[in-house]
Amino acid sequence: MRVHLVHRAVSKRQAQSGVLKRFKRRWSPPPFNILENTPEVRARAIETIVSDAEAQFRLYYTIGGPGVDQPPVGVFSLNRTGTLFVHKQVDREEFPRFTLTVRAFDKITNEERDEPLDIRIDVDDVNDNAPTFTGPQQYTVLEQSVVGTVVGKVNATDKDQAGTLHVKIRYSLKTGLDLFAIDPGTGVITTATNTLDREVKDKHLVVVEIRDMDGAVSGLFNTATATIAVGDINDNPPTFPQTSYTASIAENEMEKLILRIPIDDKDLITTPNWISKFVITKGNENGNFRIDTDPKTNEGLLYVSKPLDFEQTSNVNLEIMARNEAELVGTTAQWMSVPVNVVVNNVDEGPQFSAPTIRLNVKENTANGTLIGTYTALDPETKSSAGIMYFKATDPASWINVDRNNGELRVANTIDRESDFVQNGIYNITVRAVDASAKTGTGTVIIVVEDVNDNLPTLPARDLVMCEKEGELGSMLVTAEDLDRAPFSSPFSFSLPSDHDGKWSITKYNDTSATLKQMKELPTGRHTVPVDIKDLQGAGKTQTATVRICSCRNNQCIVNPNSVSFGPMGLLALLLPLFLLLLLGLLLGFFCMTKTEKKEIDDIGDNGGILLKSNTESPGEEVDHSLIAGPYIVTDSVVKGSVKGVNSAWLASNGSGTLGAKTTNPIYNFDVVTSDLGQFSSGRYNQFEENYMGNSEGFDNRYLTQDSTYLHNWQTNGLYLNKKLTFLGGEDDGRYAEDVVLRHAYEGVGSAAGSVGCCSDFGDDDNLDFLNGLGPKFKALGELSRKK
Template sequence: PGCVPSPSGLTPCVTGSVRVLQYSVKIVICVITCSCFGHFSVNLDQCGTEGLKVTSSDPDFAVQTDGTVITTCSVVFSDRTVTMLNLFSNCVLWECFLLLKVPSNKVLKRYKRRWSPPPFSIKENQKPPFPKDIEVIASDSSQNYSVRYTISGPGVRERPYDVFSIDEYTGMLRVHKTLDREEFNNITVRASSTSTNAPTDLSLPVTVIVEDENDNAPEFSGLMQYTVMEHCNTGTLVGVVRATDKDDPSTPHAKIKYRLGSGTELFLINEKNGSITARTTTLDRERQDKYLVPVEIRDMEGHPSGLSQTGTATITLGDINDNPPTFKQPSYTAEVEENKANVLILRIPVEDKDLVNTDNWRTRFVITKGNETGNFRIDVDPKTNEGLLYVVKPLDYEETKSVELQLTAQNVAKLEGTTASWSSIPVTLNVKDVDEGPEFRPGNLYLLVKENVANGTVIGTYTATDPETKKSNGMRYYKRSDPASWINVVESTGQLKVANTIDRESSFVNNSMYNITVEAVDESKKTGTGTVIIQIEDINDNMPEIKSKELVLCEGSLESVRIEASDQDNPPFSAPFFYELGKGHDGKWKLEDIKDTSAVLKPAKDLPTGVYSVPVMVKDLQGFGKEQTVTVQICHCSNGACLAKRTSTSLGVGGVLAILMSTLLLLLLCLLFAFVCTTKKDKIHMDDTGDGMLLKSNTEGPGDEVVRSQKSQPLWLVVQQVWFDYDSRNMNTMNVPPGFPNNMYQKSSSNMVVTGTLGGYSTGNYRSIQEEAEFLEFASRSTLHTWMTNALYLDKKLMYFATEDSGRYADDIPLRYGYEGRGSLAGSVGCCSELGADEGLGFLDSLGPKFKTLAEICMEK
């Protein structure tokens, strides 16, 4: 309905002619040519009519089941092709092409023409002869003009070259070569029409479609090697077979179907995607570890007419530990000599069907019974997988004549995929008796001994016995090793006696342990050895020692130094230490921040540069210690070190000589004053640089407290220990040694001084605690004889004074005076001020204010 009726005078085409171009197994291509238009019918006998279903690819036409072709709407006819697709008959696919042509011997009335030919189609792989006609290209202007046709572009003068040509007068498009759709699936040429060398229409692209034919068999892609574990579950994916086809993927020519050639009882393949899966759970690597499965791929969805190819899929089974190791024998027996250690006594082979050199195959042996004493060890030979049974601790035939072991063989990997379990076997080891030497029991003897025990002390007895007789008759004992020679061994009894002092702090002792080795020799000259381990018990035989006794204190710093001590004893005979200033300290120093092993020494007041000796008492936790002297040098520092002292070289050669001459003259002057100044009635001012000061006083005699003695006696210089309470700093009661006059001691409110007397006359030699400590320190340096010489000299001088009048006595003897202020920095230059200064030329290193003025006078400006 609604279609334009056929023009008058034209006869409808009732039936068209059908010719079969190609017939294959399931595909028939029919070309129907009709030289009329309107509605017409087509004889489809050769295409098959049973169950025929016909559709048209051109929406302007419809095909009925009886072959009638009708128009579906208004159509202006021209030469055109109608392709009817999907012709199904008895489930067979047919494809027919309907070609409609306008009769050339008729003058037709044109309603409208367009310069737009439809795409043309040609088959690939056409056979000669060439050229072959494809289709006529007609221009609208050909109705009014005489036109000429030309083509250009791909297929003409561009790749692919020289494929197409056109008849310049009729517009017939021809092909000259065989085309391959897999190389060119379509080619678009450009058609032009001209009249008297002038274009009549715009150039038009004409597309020639190269239709596919099934000329390419499918091909495998990728390696066809797959692995799946043995005893896997049904449906487990083994691998995927990959294949491709070069034909048109939109046609059945490229639809591939997969099929297994054999092995279908074990494996399945998906016919559409090529995935291979396990069909059973009985795949056993130990039975067969590899399968070669043929695979066929065929296009046309597997139709027999399709092209095919066959390949081989290699399927390897992976190993799981489904086979436990098994022993080759049900039991084993071996023999081992007694007293043997670290020897191989048995090799035990096993079998394992799993993959060699994997954890499923490697065996791990376990001694599950009979090795409670740890005498045995079993290893594995990595090459043969055999068990290696060793004796690691000696066996004693007299105690054990045979040993029953049970061995179990396991794998490194756990069992899976099987119900089997690990295997075990018994192993009997017979101990072989041998003639043995003496044996110490125990092999290691432990003794506890205090250090410093007296020589000759018996600390224990170490004896050996014959393993066969269990007796010690005829044994002789000797030392094999005794690094410090501390122990003697009694040859006949094995007694251990102290030969030398045992010192726990010795370098031969390790962690308070000292070892000796004892050897026993029986009557048959066989020997045996044993070890005596002596645990040395510590005693408090070491005092704390100050590590560094020479300290440096820099001016302007924190003005303190730390004293560190150590004790070789162990607790409780060592730290924490107790620190306190020693007896006779001068009060210039104090101790602070006392910790376990250290204390801080700090000046109690501002001190000038110089070297100071400080007595320090250090005691351990048990109160065992001694007094030690620490030397502290106060100096100007640079980077923590004292700067070098200025020497006299800075004065020049003339200055040094001048100072030496002045010093000699001054010494002679002092000796002269010793004899001349006694006639002088004026008082001599003396400066005391110590803690005690000589003060002015109206008393010019020896004082009421000095008692004259009619009996001459030697000069006594007594140093009395004065104890100070550590917390309160109060002086305790002073004890006077027996045999000494009471008037030799005088006590002040702050310190103790010692007075020397001779013949009832006081020497006036008052010294503070610091001076007495310096005296003791000086005496400890073997210089006491110098002080004794000075004492004799003073004795003679006092005897001389005793023969003179009282005036001379008062002039030259230092007296006690009340404190009335600080004296001159230069000190006294009296006749007695430099007595006892036995310093040699050392004073040049630290010239004091006494000689500085003389040096400046003598030095050249």
């Protein structure tokens, strides 16, 4: 077939220069068709494409697009003259259409003489695809469903061209036609009977065919097996394998499994149609039994939940019904029941009290030994109390005695209703009964403690705060308490004693409180007010209310900033200095009473003074000259920049209390005078301090070895005494030894004490006559020693 293209429109184009050029005509061939799956042994011409420009030019043609130079490559080709060829068969389901672009060029100038043209090639369908099933072919329908119940829908598809007979599918069943039916056009499966029974057959397999071409014999088809499961309904009640059951139980046992009851159920296991529920329909009026379901075996489990008494009941007949969680449907059957005979076996029991608990009313403060009741027990077999003994099991406050032979309960100690052992007026004890075979029974005695008026109303032991108000008298509420209960407690009566001082008045406020009011101006501080308080029975006594009158802020006392109040720490702070002072006195006394260590001073000769070591204090006694030591040598050391002084402890032990005794230190070159006032120095102390203490380099360190404490004491006492000496009397004042300042070159010539220069004479060691002239004080000391 040769195709000629005609003009569809004529357009004029004008160049920018305004010169008219040749216009191109538009060429537009109709779509071409090819048949899919056509075997191509050699290239087959399809159409010839001609451009309208061929009337003026000699043209050649080119083609491109899918099927030519794009995938799938090589399906089509176009020769230079415009003939279109097909080279390969095409699958429409993969490539239903091709769109190619054809161009026309001048053979001489290669100039494109027409606009590019898109041509369409449609692939025509052939019925080369059979219909296929989509989705699983599995369905479920309940047993005993009515005819026409929808089971499910068969889904299928066909790849051929839509809207043609190639894809029009027809459904049919090849098997199971006696139970099911299928709609040929929609593929919906329905039931064809109402006799489906899961317990007979729970699954059906049917063959379904799908065929295109609307079921024509020439149509393509496929088949599949559909699985139709039959769902369960509770159309079978549980049944018992036996017609009756028997169980036994010992009396007094409880919470014990006594019987397992198996059942049969044809319904689907583990579903509510199969799971059993058991009910005791008869014989359990007293609630002695309960029945549960074993979740694994679906059996009934019969328990004794409350103990049985053989003496009262030796045999129990029960009736037990088995049900399902789901109700029965689709059947006329009913729930089934089975009888169960429970035999109670007798055992030797312990004694049993007449009642598990008894109540006894007892007044508090009942006299000891008072009988308040009897609590006895019986042997269940013999119905006798013979041989039974009674004991207390619990008695928290030890208030009750139990007679072991007859169970009499008597008061053992004072019963107090206000005790912590009593709760809401109730006090409990437990009693144990023991028979001859050592079996026991226990009972409880509830003692209701009745109140008596054994407590008086009292006021709380705390200060009552009354706030001062300018221009008016204060008042406050006074509240009393009574541990008793009505009618031995409130309402209370309040009054002041007949001999009250008239400073206060009191009026009743409510059953437990009264208003206490000032009648006169009273100073701030604490005041005690006697108040008579009585209970409803008139029992009471005078109570003392402590009232604290103060200035208040927000109903709280304000502490006066000008006043001083001491708490425990304040008192401790005041007592601490006194304690320290006392401790200082004790330390001073200790040092004064401690015996000073004796120190021997070597005699180096010709050093000026002689110290006499002697315990003999009476005149005229011979003194061993070996006891008289020579002048001492100071061996204290010097610390650079300071001087440690003479051993003041030694001076105190050897020179104190001796009138006129004097020691000359050749190294220090100053005098030490001892008297009842202690040691003191002459005016040369200052010179020593200047020369040596201020310049340690000029002092021989080997003479100072004493502790620095003695230096400090020497410096302090020396300075003090040096100043005091200026106020003491001299020799010219006729005062001996007590307050006499001795000049260095004057050693007592003409004084009553005489000179002590003899002591430096080593050649006269045995001459002790100087002891007779040591002054009045020494003579007095000698007289005292003589009396001993």
